[in-house]
Amino acid sequence: MDITLVVALVIALALFFDFTNGFHDTANAMATPIATGALKPKVAVAIAAVLNLVGAFLSTEVAKTISGGLIREGEQGIQITPVMIFAGLIGAIVWNMVTWFLGLPSSSSHALFGGLIGATIVGAGFGAIDGAVLLSKIVLPAFLAPVIAGVVAFTATKIALVLTRKSDTSQGGFRYGQIFTSSLVSLAHGTNDAQKTMGVITLTLVAAGFQSSGTGPEFWVIVVCALAIALGTYMGGWRIIRTLGTRITDVSPPQGFAAEASTTATILASSHLGFALSTTQVASGSVIGAGLGKDRRAVRWRVAGRIAIAWLITLPAAGLVAALAELIARIGPVGIAIDAAIGVAVIVTIFVRSRRSVVAHHNVTDSDAVPDDASALEPKKAGTP
Amino acid sequence: MIDWTAFVTVAAASLLSACLLVALYALGVRLLTSTGDLLPRTRRLAGVACFVLCGALVLFGIYLIVPALHGG
Numbered sequence: 210m211d212i213t214l215v216v217a218l219v220i221a222l223a224l225f226f227d228f229t230n231g232f233h234d235t236a237n238a239m240a241t242p243i244a245t246g247a248l249k250p251k252v253a254v255a256i257a258a259v260l261n262l263v264g265a266f267l268s269t270e271v272a273k274t275i276s277g278g279l280i281r282e283g284e285q286g287i288q289i290t291p292v293m294i295f296a297g298l299i300g301a302i303v304w305n306m307v308t309w310f311l312g313l314p315s316s317s318s319h320a321l322f323g324g325l326i327g328a329t330i331v332g333a334g335f336g337a338i339d340g341a342v343l344l345s346k347i348v349l350p351a352f353l354a355p356v357i358a359g360v361v362a363f364t365a366t367k368i369a370l371v372l373t374r375k376s377d378t379s380q381g382g383f384r385y386g387q388i389f390t391s392s393l394v395s396l397a398h399g400t401n402d403a404q405k406t407m408g409v410i411t412l413t414l415v416a417a418g419f420q421s422s423g424t425g426p427e428f429w430v431i432v433v434c435a436l437a438i439a440l441g442t443y444m445g446g447w448r449i450i451r452t453l454g455t456r457i458t459d460v461s462p463p464q465g466f467a468a469e470a471s472t473t474a475t476i477l478a479s480s481h482l483g484f485a486l487s488t489t490q491v492a493s494g495s496v497i498g499a500g501l502g503k504d505r506r507a508v509r510w511r512v513a514g515r516i517a518i519a520w521l522i523t524l525p526a527a528g529l530v531a532a533l534a535e536l537i538a539r540i541g542p543v544g545i546a547i548d549a550a551i552g553v554a555v556i557v558t559i560f561v562r563s564r565r566s567v568v569a570h571h572n573v574t575d576s577d578a579v580p581d582d583a584s585a586l587e588p589k590k591a592g593t594p
Numbered sequence: 595m596i597d598w599t600a601f602v603t604v605a606a607a608s609l610l611s612a613c614l615l616v617a618l619y620a621l622g623v624r625l626l627t628s629t630g631d632l633l634p635r636t637r638r639l640a641g642v643a644c645f646v647l648c649g650a651l652v653l654f655g656i657y658l659i660v661p662a663l664h665g666g
Contacts, residue, residue: 268661345596357605364609365616372620373627382623386648390615393655400659467616474612475604477658482607484600 212417215291218549219413222298224437227406229305230317231261231441234402236449237314237472237492238394241465241499243573244454247387250445250570256388257395258443264399265407265435291413292538293328295545298409299552300324300531304523306559312448312456312568313519316487319347320527321405327528331535346485351520354486355494358475362495365467366502373463383462390469395442397476398488403438407431447568453493455574456512458500468492468499490520615651618644 239253248256301317301324308315329337369383407426414420420427426434454460460468472488472495479486493516500508534552537544622644625637633641657663 264659267659349596353601357608360605361608361612365612368613368617369620372617373624382627383619386619386623389652393652393659396656397659400661463620466619467612470615470619471608471612473655474615475608477655478604478607478611481658482600482604484597484604486604 212291215295215545216413216417216419218545219291219295219298220410222295222302222552223406223409223413224433226298226302226305226317226321226409227403227434227437228441228444229302229309230402230406231258231438232444232446233305233309233315233317233441233449234398234489235442235444235446236453237488238391238398238469240450240453240492241460241468241496242384242387242391243450244460245384245387245462245465246574247384247462247465248391250447250450250573253391254443254445254570256392258439260392260395261399261403261442262435262439264396264401265403265438266431267396268400268404289325289329289412289416290332291416292545293332293535294325294409294413294416296328296331296535296538296548297321297324297326297531299534299548300327300527300529303530303552303555304527306556307526308519308523309446309448310559310563311519312452313516314449314453314489314493315516315519315523316351316489317402318405318487319351319520319523321409322347323524323527324531326524327531328535330528331532331539347524350484350486351490354475354490355497355517357486358471358491358494359498359501361475362468362471362498363502364498365471366464366499369463369467370503380462383466386466387462387469390466390473393473394469394476394488394492397473397480399435399438401480401488403434406434406437410434445570445573447570447573448563451568451573452512452516453496457493457496457509457516458507460496460499461503464499464503467502468495471495471498611651615648618648618651622648 235254235257239248239257242248243250243253298321301320304315304320304323305317308320326338326343407430410430411420411424411426414427414430415422415424458464472492475486475491475495476488479491493513497508497513534548537548537551540547622641625641625644626633
């Protein structure tokens with residue numbers, strides 16, 4: 210198959226991944242302000258979209274290796290081919306779609322890394338993966354991120370409630386604060402996440418020989434990545450917003466403010482003091498901490514447990530899908546076409562299934578308008594909207 | 595293998611900054627929440643001062659986010 214065609218396919222897939230990354234992560238910033246009524250749902254996603262768009266242009270500091278050292282790239286290691294990236298992206302996208310459908314806030318970065326790892330293992334063997342880096346950069350932080358954020362949010366919620374003596378009149382005051390804290394989370398997200406896709410596209414262009422190695426992303430790459438993540442963010446990912454905002458615990462304005470302040474502080478500290486943490490895991494930990502800070506019985510551990518399981522299997526699941534995609538792609542051009550067809554079919558199927566129980570801005574904070582996520586997998590009776 | 599010093603630094607910095615922001619904001623809300631009567635001048639000033647400090651913290655957050663501002 211013509212290399213230009215493969216590169217074009219990879220770019221299209223990378224932009225679609227960027228789009229899923231956007232709607233998957235809107236909840237990190239906007240679930241709590243929507244849940245407390247600090248922002249109207251549509252206003253919230255619009256703010257988040259604009260800040261993600263702006264954020265994508267603020268930072269061009271793209272990581273040298275998109276995998277952060279997970280895959281032994283470069284002269285000593287293996288050569289990542291555009292086809293491996295293609296298979297990795299299919300794994301990442303499919304897993305992002307599945308977790309979105311189930312309303313689970315899982316890390317898009319882990320899905321991307323998992324996909325690339327899975328494709329690389331099939332393409333170049335287990336030796337291409339650095340297990341120690343995998344453990345120290347992905348597995349352990351996945352346990353630590355929610356714990357740090359949870360403890361911080363727990364303490365901050367206690368402080369907020371003690372200082373305002375839980376008085377009802379002060380509740381509204383926290384809503385204004387939420388607008389600022391949630392906007393900060395959105396902006397920080399924009400400067401980080403769109404860059405991953407810029408990195409993927411740039412790596413592909415370099416691998417295909419369209420761009421000399423060691424150069425940063427082309428301006429058009431920055432523009433399209435910024436637009437894709439902003440558009441995705443504006444789509445809302447309402448299922449995940451519902452889980453994070455109303456399913457884990459019932460969030461009041463002081464709790465929401467404390468949770469967002471904790472998310473912002475933890476994300477900024479982690480990105481500036483050299484210990485990378487996943488935004489999604491931090492945001493989820495903050496919500497749990499804020500719930501515990503008000504009432505120990507207020508957290509629905511069944512929901513939290515399902516989210517934790519999703520985190521654990523995100524990387525291997527995306528990796529498995531990508532490994533299968535890579536296996537098929539190795540057949541040749543026909544394999545790539547089969548991959549693309551299956552990928553599109555899965556995306557369309559999930560989207561069609563999601564229309565049976567629509568979660569959107571109008572019902573995102575209703576607790577019982579739509580069946581719970583678990584039942585969403587079961588076939589519905591005909592005629593169910 | 596895992597950088598525990600960095601981890602503890604991140605945890606401490608997160609805890610301190612988040613709690614400081616929330617404490618200042620909560621105090622500001624408390625001081626400026628009217629109980630029906632007119633607020634005393636000092637109380638109003640103290641409340642506004644709390645929010646100004648919160649604003650400064652938010653600006654510091656933006657400073658950290660935007661690489662162009664800190665030469666990153």
